[in-house]
Amino acid sequence: MRTSFKRLFACCALLLAPNAWALNLFACEPEYAALAQELAPEARIFSATTALQDPHQIQARPSLIAQMRRADLAICAGAELEVGWLPMLQMKANNPKVRDGLPGMFYAAEQVDTLDRLDSVSRDMGDVHAEGNPHLHFSPQRLLRVAQVLTERLAQLDPTNAEHYRANFDDFSARWLTAIPVWEAKAAPLHGQAVIAYHSSFRYLFDWLGVEQAGDLEPKPGLPPSTAHLAGLLALTEQQTIMAVVHAGYQDRRGAQWLAQRAELPVVRLPFSTGQEGIDSLFALYDAVLEPLLAHVGE
Template structure:
């Protein structure tokens, strides 16, 4: 059956004239904030510059990243000097005035939380340390709640017509998050007081929240790979200290961790650092998986 143009042309004109929903472009520096943005702004186009298998300290300012940032309405990054080696270059080359520092489209999560490990003075002899504190806030549930609220405020500022949607999404996320925290703390209670050796300060917030203690670092100094002499010192430490496991994450060299684990007869555990790896699609699964892996390591250890 042939449809008369007298019928479809007015309908098409009305459709084209109707206001179209605005899909915000959100650029995040880390996958944990991409996961959070998807929780709070499901209609947005969300992109992460890094993956959970990539060191967020070291990123190349590729043309594809520049193009994504050029189109961004909102950029969400950790701050606290985590991206200092590459983000300013992206901002400059993207030439997007809305996402420069101090502008409405640029948001640093460090601006709304209190970091652990802030230092009064930093010099090159200390290695790759952040004067502003540890920037890996996503392993602190209370800090992530504060960040979610601040991101929602930013979304409303940039897209006030969708305020009701953003507030509803925040409320739904917060309810699920608070229920999950209670369950995680119940499950993880046996981990309290356990000691581990880990790589860098990647999981400092996770250990702090769970009441665990990192008694040794696989790096002799932040940013430096393990040396034979340093690993020997850690091995000696395990002889006098009840260490539960050796911890590292996917983008870190596992050779030092396995060398130490084998000689000290300790479980060696690779914890996912963010969403986007096998079986970890969002923040909730990230916490579920890490707690499960730590509990499994505890069962295998002698402490």
């Protein structure tokens, strides 16, 4: 008697709870899985990539296609970051919910002003992002704007739980807006520092904190560092004070090490996203990129 009563209670408690877990969310990159986790923690959230993979270069594997097929909402950076693999996934998954232009397909870059938009693109420019830099998750203000629009998208797709998503956004927003000035105060010594970095991966971080990227390890976007290009960067380090050579966790470190050794500079490897190395939230990610940079100020 007692057991069946307990069971009955369990059943009805389940019915009364918000059923937001009904949504299947497909994140192209872990930072958007982390954002989805803030807004819709009960949802089933899948990240197509990890922080240790290059989000420009992903294989449209069968496991990803299967996940895309069951998604109610796909959340991706956009601005052509996933142009090499997402259209293939969408086509093979054949899920009518996540077609471009429909509510189930969400591109973060479409919700904000991206940096470095190009009016025209030619092939000799390399693997550039014409719609601007898509690596916007290191811009705290842009990420907040993305969160706000994403909240309304969740509410649209799952109206029963609309107020639940909005309450989660308010909570995230409050914590995020409290954290921003703390990060800014902590990062103040980085203002005016110059680095050489790999790709424009940290463009928004540097823009936010007033760090100058004086050189890029890539001769052109998408091309690995060549010997001639590295020699040019070495010459640059003799003309300008450079704090460090910076690369993201997923990028090949050999070019950075070659240059750093010869120029006697530290190499700073920064995590590019959440989900690895104990970085379990966007807050932890921001902390984790500031610490190693601050360690080299004034060396």
